[in-house]
Amino acid sequence: MAEFTLPKNSKIQKGKSHDVAGKDAKRKKTFSLYRWDPDSGENPRMDDYTIDLDKCGPMVLDAMIYIKNEIDSTVTFRRSCREGICGSCAMNVDGTNTLACTKAIEDVKGDVKITPLPHMKVVKDLVPDQNHAIAQYTATEPWLKTSSPPPTRERLQSPEDADTLNGNDGKGPAACILCFCCSTSCPSYWWNEDRFMGPATLMQAHRWIVDSRDEATGERLDELDDSFKLYRCHTIMNCTNTCPKGLNPAESIAEIKKLMVTRR
């Protein structure tokens, strides 16, 4: 059966509390961060950091960088662009997978609880091991595949055809930044991540399947025609609910399923 409880060495314990807000701080906020150090041999714990919001920027990532710089340099997390385009700072904030850099602190009522993306192995603190998810993405061969001789200039595409990738509102499958918020919010992916590709990878696969310039559509569909790789999706819709970019992975998966039936 699926495992519904955490193994003994993964049970989360209460950690340390750090209050550096000062007595005259007007806007105090407590951030509760998941901490786990593979070298210590200890169970994971939640450390609390109370800070003065007037001393840091407005986003959750700003507060985390403040905590790392000013209070505890051992706090470990990924971040890079701090503007929602690299996907590095994907984590679970206040119960929802999102990007810490685009999540406003004021949108969280009470303490801000931050844990790693669910159901991935943890490398350290808030850094999940994404090797398998990225290998699944690689397995879809996410590049243009053609058999025709290469043209002497750009490969042309009509604006309408480009819309199938980009969406007329910029929210098509090509806008996915591969942060894996959706895949790690999906119960089907939790239970069967070894074989189910997950919404992020399927959305990327859809991006190449519908690309008018690509000539390997049939092979791409062949590779997904599998009870596990594609059809573990049971339209739960957590993917679309959680996507921090406002995209619709569930629709991409539904479109792939439609194409599968169309070619029968």
Place this chain on the structure above:
Amino acid sequence: MKLKWKDDGTLKTPLARARGLGASHHGVSHWWHQRMTAVANLPLMIWLVWAVVHMQGWTYIEFTAWLAVPVNAILMILSVISVFYHAALGTQVIVEDYFHIEWMKIAKLIGIKLFFIAAGVACVFSILKIAFTG
């Protein structure tokens, strides 16, 4: 049996694990049959519920006479086939979702298929017996 997609600590690369044993090329048939039977179930179940509500207070003789009418027997056989086939496909998905011990999963999948085939044949035989012999 060592399965290629398992995270078993061996030295295979992430890509080897992600590719696993490749695609079975049977996913779409299962999905399509489940949708087709779902569409068929909708009118059939409305008819069945309507029929059962009407049967209140009937004697055995009245019921068997009703079932012997060709249209009723045909709709009843179609309901049994459609519902049991749909249930077999659905329970298969549940087992595949939640059972991760390979031998147990295969045993359950075989058991489910055999159960629904046996139950379906028994129902169809019963309907035909009443339809033809009363």
